[in-house]
Amino acid sequence: MPAPGGPAGPLGPAGRASTPAATRATTPAAAPHPRVTAGVSVWLDGLSRQRLASGRLAALARQGRIAGVVSDPAFLARSLAGGSCYTGQLGDLAERGVPAERALKALAVHDIRWACDILRPVHEATAGVDGLVCVTLDPRLAHDAAATLAEARALWRAVDRRNAVLGIPATAAGLTALSACLAEGINASATLVLSAARHRQAWDAYTEGLERARAAGRHLASLASVASFPVSRIDTAADALLDREGTLEARAMRGAVAVAAARHVHEQYERMLGESRWHALAARGARPQRLLWTATTVPEPGASGLLPTRYAAPLLTRGTVTAVTEGTLEELDGLNGPDGLNGPDGLGGLGGLKARELPELPGVQEAAGEAPDGPGPGTYAAARRLLGHLQWFGIDHGELASRLETEALKELNDAWHQLLDRVTLALDQGPAAGDGTA
Template sequence: MGLTKSTGLTGPTGPAGAGADPPARWGASGISVWLDGLSRQRLASGRLAALARQGRIAGVVSDPAFLARSPAGGPYYTGQLGDLAERGVPAERALKALAVHDIRWACDILRPVHEATAGVDGLVCVTLDPRLAHDAGATLAEARALWRAVDRRNAVLGIPATEAGLTALSACLAEGINVSATLVLSAARHRQAWDAYAEGLERARAAGRHLASLASVASFPVSRVDTAVDALLDREGTLEARAMRGAVAVAAARHVHEQYERMLGEPRWHALAARGARPQRLLWTATTVPEPGASGLLPTRYAAPLLTRGTVTAVTEETLDELSELDEPEAAGSAPAAGPGTYATARRLLGHLRWFGIDHGELASRLETEALKELNDAWHQLLDRVTLSLDKGPATGEGTDGTA
């Protein structure tokens, strides 16, 4: 899977085996599809391995909101939690032990993809403790500890793109740690994430590191934008407002992608690329349509139009199945081929937000704050569930996680 520079947000092009599942064909076109959600159940059941082996996914991304629904929620963690309880391990350390176990396992499953793509894909992206989002030093220390514990080159540590988070992101890269800038909700924040990435690469090079071995993505949570904007448009209640419902998120993503392509042409990036650096790819997350039937949007409304060379689209398994039902033209979305025309359309649509009193920059800032609160709440929920499991004491027998 190459990093072919695209000319806009377009659908998949180029065959990769007639009759193959569309996600499997897209990989040959430089389009990466990752699975949104890492759980012990998917690991132990062999489901993740099957999806990777079939070429349907090329990576995994997960965060506390998803993980909060996994630990202590079934038999898959019983054995390891029992061992941890027997040893009197406190909840925070136990949670990290569970996470390290699953990250290592997923990295090993995806190692063949990582090797076959020369490190472009086969990545496992997991979010660090979101409570540290505004503390650069603590984030760096946490990243160092987790990186050493996981000890896998295809792991990627997610850091919220706050001011402190981006400082930590640069420092991580300087030390050879793969990182993801998460919660990138505007073109302005994406510019900052890109600059932090470039600074990290420059520091890594000064330290004598091989830039080709470093991986990074910038995560744009697509549906979050429409969820917020649609609520504001509904207050307007006009025909013009209703016409924009469900359309702003993809336009915002296209606007960010347009900037991404411009940055690939900048002298600073050319100097880094000449030293072997890979671009910090855009990662489209939160591509599931909330209540697709009620909203009137197709389940693939966000995932399909954003499939493009050189970017990553993270989808749930349900959305992946929906994408598999589409043929290639449909998967490209109903909009005309991207490029300058589509980018101009996206800019024009975003400009219309002002008619309804919506400032895109202020909205992005609010969404970042809300998302961080949700991640913090999910993290506390995780700790609570692990604490309850540990309080039950050692388990008897053997758990389905393979631990005793």
């Protein structure tokens, strides 16, 4: 199906589109990687036409270094500003007088289809578990369930790829739309999940959608969903509050809250996998809504004293997905030898997943006066204790997470408007925008 407002598929030498089938024909199945055999999924954070056209995304998939892609409006805005890969299509759209919103959809559909075709061998080799391309729907619709569902239907039809996943902010309306999408056979994920309470709601919306899909006679194994948890965002906010406190105890907690919050959410995830409601769906082929750890890049790692893999390494855990930038991926692949895996089992330190060596939680010993727990459920207990210690410094973890969800949605909306502004500017330049110059 052609993309609305423009062609779809890999770009040829002249900057115009060729057929997506060419990508499928020239992209071999991904090579086995130690992370894959350990049940660990690593996705690339950021989808751009530069990566598509250069063959970089195909190479990372072929090498088995990444098993999926996640992207958002902010990354696409940077891509539009950073090169000439979009100018040919933008020139065509300008020549035809296509308005900015339709043009943006055409650009996005083009890239999503291309990425889906590149990752199709991974999708087939993993029976649909990986090889997914997760992209964000228009966040301006986050509080309108009907509008979100209508947008999801339109984008799903335009992309026409089974390994696409549409990201929906986990507002009340968004989760209503997520259930409806799944009921209709549309892959949908919950984004901006920053607390265990919100994760519970996302899981319930997912299971409700699967139950409706089953009632409609749909094949549950074909449906994919993740719940994305932006990790570093928590530390950025918590560390600022701890710095304001200024005590030695508060400083000892810096850089520890985000991973503790992730462990707390993962503990809940493991419990939910044991619920009878889920067992009934799993018996009919349903797959869990995996946790997707996003925002794993460490802000100013040198200045903060944290390693670039501070978040990504401990989150590499069986049955979850970790999204990393290409820079973090390079650091990760060099961790503990060529396997790029953390610990002898190739698993991170979330606990309860047969990992024999788990990273310690910085700050627990100083704040609680005792050493951190070892592997397994004890690690979850240490995470709960650390989060409980936040109240000593006047920080309510639940209120902090709620505020961060609101701020994250506002930033996502701002990024969408900036993206539209860039597209509008390019279209205003007219057909000359397609002359091959940036």
